[in-house]
Amino acid sequence: MRADRTARTAGTSGPARLRAPHPMLWAAFASLAVGAVLCVLGWYGVSGERFAERQLPYLASCTVPGAALIVAGTLLLTHGRSVLAAARVEELYGLLVTTEPPTPPQRPPTATDGTPLMVPGGTLWHRADCPLVAGKPETVPADATVLSAQALAPCPICEPGRPPEPETPPSSPAPEH
Numbered sequence: 001m002r003a004d005r006t007a008r009t010a011g012t013s014g015p016a017r018l019r020a021p022h023p024m025l026w027a028a029f030a031s032l033a034v035g036a037v038l039c040v041l042g043w044y045g046v047s048g049e050r051f052a053e054r055q056l057p058y059l060a061s062c063t064v065p066g067a068a069l070i071v072a073g074t075l076l077l078t079h080g081r082s083v084l085a086a087a088r089v090e091e092l093y094g095l096l097v098t099t100e101p102p103t104p105p106q107r108p109p110t111a112t113d114g115t116p117l118m119v120p121g122g123t124l125w126h127r128a129d130c131p132l133v134a135g136k137p138e139t140v141p142a143d144a145t146v147l148s149a150q151a152l153a154p155c156p157i158c159e160p161g162r163p164p165e166p167e168t169p170p171s172s173p174a175p176e177h
Helices: 002-011 023-047 052-096 144-148
Strands: 124-126
């Protein structure tokens, strides 16, 4: 049932529709208003009579039905708000769930050839199997010049070996004079 509503919600596009108050909320407010008016009329009628025998008709015809309408209006208001909240939750659920297939997670670069790894902005260099860098997509191979300058410390968890020496291009011999 939820999937059907989600499919209907996800399939709609365009401007957001205006939300109209739920009819149950209108009934709740009307019931509360009529109940309050009846209670005021009953109180006014009772207050004008001196004897209890003459007050009973006002209690029976105005105050008791007015109190019952106030209770019914409160129940309708509570139920109407929960129905409205459930409809909003369903709408949000439909907006969050997409019908497109999820994109496969990108594998972080790993160095299987023994190249040390680092996290940009980090202070340590790691082996490829280190649990501190496993699963981090921002992991990059460590630059050999940074390692030789000892800007990064070896990880105390994976204890990588000595950093590899940076490769220097062969220098050309100086011209003879």
